[in-house]
Amino acid sequence: xxxxxxxxxxxxxxxxxxxxxxxxxxxxxxxxxxxxxxxxxxxxxxxxxxxxxxxxxxxxxxxxxxxxxxxxxxxxxxxxxxxxxxxxxxxxxxxxxxxxxxxxxxxxxxxxxxxxxxxxxxxxxxxxxxxxxxxxxxxxxxxxxxxxxxxxxxxxxxxxxxxxxxxxxxxxxxxxxxxxxxxxxxxxxxxxxxxxxxxxxxxxxxxxxxxxxxxxxxxxxxxxxxxxxxxxxxxxxxxxxxxxxxxxxxxxxxxxxxxxxxxxxxxxxxxxxxxxxxxxxxxxxxxxxxxxxxxxxxxxxxxxxxxxxxxxxxxxxxxxxxxxxxxxxxxxxxxxxxxxxxxxxxxxxxxxx
Amino acid sequence: xxxxxxxxxxxxxxxxxxxxxxxxxxxxxxxxxxxxxxxxxxxxxxxxxxxxxxxxxxxxxxxxxxxxxxxxxxxxxxxxxx
Numbered sequence: 210x211x212x213x214x215x216x217x218x219x220x221x222x223x224x225x226x227x228x229x230x231x232x233x234x235x236x237x238x239x240x241x242x243x244x245x246x247x248x249x250x251x252x253x254x255x256x257x258x259x260x261x262x263x264x265x266x267x268x269x270x271x272x273x274x275x276x277x278x279x280x281x282x283x284x285x286x287x288x289x290x291x292x293x294x295x296x297x298x299x300x301x302x303x304x305x306x307x308x309x310x311x312x313x314x315x316x317x318x319x320x321x322x323x324x325x326x327x328x329x330x331x332x333x334x335x336x337x338x339x340x341x342x343x344x345x346x347x348x349x350x351x352x353x354x355x356x357x358x359x360x361x362x363x364x365x366x367x368x369x370x371x372x373x374x375x376x377x378x379x380x381x382x383x384x385x386x387x388x389x390x391x392x393x394x395x396x397x398x399x400x401x402x403x404x405x406x407x408x409x410x411x412x413x414x415x416x417x418x419x420x421x422x423x424x425x426x427x428x429x430x431x432x433x434x435x436x437x438x439x440x441x442x443x444x445x446x447x448x449x450x451x452x453x454x455x456x457x458x459x460x461x462x463x464x465x466x467x468x469x470x471x472x473x474x475x476x477x478x479x480x481x482x483x484x485x486x487x488x489x490x491x492x493x494x495x496x497x498x499x500x501x502x503x504x505x506x507x508x509x510x511x512x513x514x515x516x517x518x519x520x521x522x523x524x525x526x527x528x529x530x531x532x533x534x535x536x537x538x539x540x541x542x543x544x545x546x547x548x549x550x551x552x553x554x555x556x557x558x559x560x561x562x
Numbered sequence: 563x564x565x566x567x568x569x570x571x572x573x574x575x576x577x578x579x580x581x582x583x584x585x586x587x588x589x590x591x592x593x594x595x596x597x598x599x600x601x602x603x604x605x606x607x608x609x610x611x612x613x614x615x616x617x618x619x620x621x622x623x624x625x626x627x628x629x630x631x632x633x634x635x636x637x638x639x640x641x642x643x644x
Contacts, residue, residue, distance in 0.1 A: 348621040349632035372619035373630035389617040392630075398612055409612040546613075556622035 221323040228314040228322055236319060240326050241517070244531075247330045248514035254334075255341060257424075257495050257545070258503035258537060262510060264300065264356060265364055268542060269293040269376035273383050291376040297364025298506040298538030299354060303336050304518060305329055308528035333515040333533055335562045338486045343560045344503055344537040345369070345493055346547060348394040358534070359508075369393040369502065370542045377543065381419040393546035394555040402431070402550040404438040407492065410548040411479050414494050417543040421498030423479035429469055430489040431550060435481060436473070442481070444474040488558040490551035495544050502545035506536045 221231070221239040228236050252260065269291075277285040307325050309317075350373055351366040370377060370386075370393040377386040393413055397406045411423060427435060435442055445461035452458040461480070464471040469485040479494060487493060495502050507513030513535035521528045539545070549555045619630035627635045 347623075348619070348630070349623060349628055350630060352631060368630070371621070371630040372615050372617065374618070387614075390614045392613060392615045392619055394619075394621060395612050406612070413613040554620065554622055557624075 221319040225318050228317055231319050236322055257501045258505045259501050261504045261506055265295050265297040267293045268296045269378055273379055294375040295365060296367045298504055299366055299536035300358050300506050301536045302358055302534045304530055304532035305332055306528050306530040308526055310525050329531055339560060339562055340537045342486060344539055346558050348555055348557055367539050367542060369539055369545045380417055396549045396553050396555045402434055404441045406548060408477055410494055410546055411477055413546040414496055418496055418499050421496040423496045425476055425479040425481045426484040426487050426493045428487045428489045429483050432483055442474055442476045445472060491558060492548040494546050499544055500541040502539060502541050503537050504540040508534055
């Protein structure tokens with residue numbers, strides 16, 4: 210599948226001249242410009258993660274108190290809200306090197322060199338997605354994670370709400386949730402996926418908020434099953450088709466050829482998206498418009514980009530190393546829930562590219 | 563000895579009870595309404611159960627049952643087993 214954005218690297222990629230003819234400086238100027246464009250795109254790629262330089266934050270603790278009725282000599286009981294929890298965010302370092310000989314540059318075309326660096330950018334995109342998947346679909350906390358790239362302080366990385374007995378903020382109408390049993394990692398209830406499983410998934414997040422636009426991300430493998438739930442699901446139509454006048458119509462438009470990354474309709478108020486990175490048999494929901502479920506930690510503002518780390522010349526070899534330092538962690542533990550449709554107990558997926 | 567309401571008092575109480583004014587829709591009796599409500603509550607309760615788990619959580623990671631902190635959950639011993 211051809212995906213990506215046309216950039217200045219495409220100019221280099223169109224050249225059949227050798228790098229020696231183009232000039233190394235010219236070639237790398239094109240590559241650097243392309244890298245800058247790639248980083249701009251990557252920073253706006255993930256709608257449900259905010260960028261931060263924080264390595265931990267305080268979460269939860271919002272709870273209910275009650276006003277006591279008293280007489281003129283009375284004083285209400287002292288009350289306090291449940292203590293919140295500290296959620297930590299990881300910082301990891303990823304890099305890749307491209308290495309060549311001087312003879313390579315005398316023979317290789319601009320297209321060949323451009324292809325190498327396009328592959329590096331794709332590798333960065335895949336790694337970002339992989340870290341997002343690890344943050345979302347892992348149901349367990351990682352306590353005492355060591356911040357090795359900074360000062361070896363131990364951080365507690367949390368999953369979405371997972372019945373770990375941590376405080377959970379009360380709902381919009383004062384609803385309280387039992388931290389010891391309330392979980393956002395769900396599994397189907399019966400022998401096969403039912404509409405009620407998806408309704409429960411959506412409400413698991415919705416019960417914590419009363420505003421925003423809910424999103425449901427599914428794998429293409431579950432698209433047919435979701436489409437068949439016509440009591441809850443209203444499909445988006447191809448813009449060229451006029452819908453039946455006797456049925457409900459949705460206002461969205463279906464992209465007919467983009468099979469693996471498109472909105473396909475509305476399920477009980479949530480917009481359903483087929484996403485290429487959601488593993489088969491898993492569904493993820495979150496609400497856009499309230500604090501996002503994830504944060505992307507970086508060392509300094511902007512330092513989470515894919516950047517040139519080193520240029521190394523040790524004749525006859527030359528190498529360029531590119532690195533990206535970032536990490537995804539769960540921040541707003543209630544704004545996200547996962548449904549595993551493969552069985553009746555939540556089973557963590559194997560996280561791969 | 564427990565006091566007993568006189569027949570007169572009971573009659574008075576009956577007189578003070580306001581007469582039911584709500585009229586059930588045609589073909590829909592109060593019993594059916596109660597049944598429908600009970601079924602709805604039951605369905606809601608079952609849906610609600612999905613976001614609850616045993617205290618501490620039970621998840622399968624790498625084929626093993628673990629709790630929310632990733633600690634293995636020991637299988638319950640059979641009755642009588644030491």
